[in-house]
Amino acid sequence: MALTGVEIFKLLPKTNCKKCGFPTCLAFAMKLAQRQASLDACPDVSEEAKKILGEASAPPIRPITFGTGDKAVKMGEETVLFRHEKKFVNPTVFALEIKDTEADDVIEAKINDVVTSEINRVGQLLRVDSICITNESGDAGKFAALAEKVAQKAPDVPVIVATESPEAAEAAIKPFSGKNAILYGVTDANADKMVEIAKANKAIVGAKADGLEALSALTEKIKSTGVEDIVMDSGARKASELLEHNTYIRRAALKKSFKPLGYPVINFVQRDDSMFEALIAGLGVTKYASIVVLSSAEKWKNLALFTLRQNIYTDPQVPMQVEQKIYKIGEPTPDSPLIITTNFSLTYFIVSGEVENAKVPAYLAVMDCEGLSVLTAWAAGKFTGSKIANFIKESGIENEINHRELIIPGYVAILSGAIEEKLEGWKVTVGPREANALPAFLRSRAA
Ligand code: SF4
Numbered sequence: 001m002a003l004t005g006v007e008i009f010k011l012l013p014k015t016n017c018k019k020c021g022f023p024t025c026l027a028f029a030m031k032l033a034q035r036q037a038s039l040d041a042c043p044d045v046s047e048e049a050k051k052i053l054g055e056a057s058a059p060p061i062r063p064i065t066f067g068t069g070d071k072a073v074k075m076g077e078e079t080v081l082f083r084h085e086k087k088f089v090n091p092t093v094f095a096l097e098i099k100d101t102e103a104d105d106v107i108e109a110k111i112n113d114v115v116t117s118e119i120n121r122v123g124q125l126l127r128v129d130s131i132c133i134t135n136e137s138g139d140a141g142k143f144a145a146l147a148e149k150v151a152q153k154a155p156d157v158p159v160i161v162a163t164e165s166p167e168a169a170e171a172a173i174k175p176f177s178g179k180n181a182i183l184y185g186v187t188d189a190n191a192d193k194m195v196e197i198a199k200a201n202k203a204i205v206g207a208k209a210d211g212l213e214a215l216s217a218l219t220e221k222i223k224s225t226g227v228e229d230i231v232m233d234s235g236a237r238k239a240s241e242l243l244e245h246n247t248y249i250r251r252a253a254l255k256k257s258f259k260p261l262g263y264p265v266i267n268f269v270q271r272d273d274s275m276f277e278a279l280i281a282g283l284g285v286t287k288y289a290s291i292v293v294l295s296s297a298e299k300w301k302n303l304a305l306f307t308l309r310q311n312i313y314t315d316p317q318v319p320m321q322v323e324q325k326i327y328k329i330g331e332p333t334p335d336s337p338l339i340i341t342t343n344f345s346l347t348y349f350i351v352s353g354e355v356e357n358a359k360v361p362a363y364l365a366v367m368d369c370e371g372l373s374v375l376t377a378w379a380a381g382k383f384t385g386s387k388i389a390n391f392i393k394e395s396g397i398e399n400e401i402n403h404r405e406l407i408i409p410g411y412v413a414i415l416s417g418a419i420e421e422k423l424e425g426w427k428v429t430v431g432p433r434e435a436n437a438l439p440a441f442l443r444s445r446a447a
Pocket residue numbers: 012013014015016017018019020021022023024025028041042043044045
């Protein structure tokens with residue numbers, strides 16, 4: 001449980017030496033209790049106090065990295081119940097279930113569905129992140145063969161090995177040893193053997209229990225063996241149970257600092273009806289699931305779930321934006337046109353898409369306007385003649401192109417004079433007002 005400020009104070013040196021940056025030990029203790037300071041700031045705290053306080057000041061939901069390399073995903077670390085308080089941090093991981101009873105062609109197709117699932121949406125790469133292999137057959141050899149196949153065909157994809165049989169677990173976890181896989185199916189009955197297997201293969205422990213009380217007891221038991229990285233399944237499968245359990249777990253971890261439930265949650269939402277499955281998966285994304293296991297990954301479903309996840313995990317107080325830079329569209333040459341716009345993600349996405357449609361290679365100068373669209377940025381004084389001129393000068397584009405012509409959005413035609421005044425030797429051309437007129441505009445110039 002979380003310690004109060006006074007409880008923390010009792011563990012500090014009480015010398016009021018101020019080395020932590022606070023006037024007194026008590027003031028520092030109060031900040032620690034509110035998680036607004038780090039214990040490292042006090043150089044004189046005893047080792048024993050460090051141990052107690054370190055545990056008490058750990059994040060309420062343990063941060064865990066699942067997988068390794070570029071496709072590793074982070075889970076946990078959430079600090080709020082509602083995204084308007086402060087953004088949600090680590091997006092829900094989508095995992096596609098592959099059963100060892102499925103036909104070879106189905107298995108191949110499912111692996112391919114995961115490997116090819118990546119899409120670029122408003123500048124972010126979104127995909128089905130993981131594969132969950134399940135030992136439906138009960139046959140350890142069959143399960144191991146599936147594990148080998150997945151490891152070979154999707155070597156970078158983080159994997160959940162799901163079985164309650166220590167024999168099958170031992171056989172199938174091998175190809176993922178040392179890759180931060182999840183060994184799911186650790187129950188009260190098999191915990192001793194399964195935890196050993198997970199430890200030997202540096203896997204995250206996937207705890208499975210029937211109900212929240214049993215789950216708390218199980219995570220405590222697993223933790224007592226020295227395991228820190230756990231993901232939890234409360235056994236909830238019905239939508240109403242998922243909502244209830246996920247919410248209870250998040251509240252217990254954040255509001256009561258209840259450590260036994262302070263781990264990322266895994267939800268199994270597989271349904272025969274894919275549309276219904278998408279709906280339940282959406283519930284998991286919206287309400288606190290760190291992993292959602294699906295039975296299929298059709299493109300339509302992916303798009304709906306990716307979009308929902310992206311929206312839930314963006315900061316509602318900050319507009320979505322892309323990096324300020326000169327983007328190359330196609331393979332532009334020094335004679336290719338230079339177009340400018342703002343860095344609101346949607347603006348960038350639409351404009352760059354239309355320039356691609358034009359099939360006229362071009363440079364797209366995307367200027368940082370704090371994520372505002374063109375007209376809003378102009379009205380807010382962030383997309384002005386002098387700011388545009390500075391950006392163009394500092395971007396280095398003058399060294400890449402032979403001409404000195406800048407195409408600006410039609411809605412801010414009024415800026416032409418101010419830009420030409422600040423950008424000596426440049427000509428400003430007013431482009432179309434709407435991005436969908438860009439292809440015709442660019443093609444007519446190239447003709
Ligand atoms: S550095 Fe440590 S001992 Fe000194 S005031 Fe801060 S908490 Fe107290």
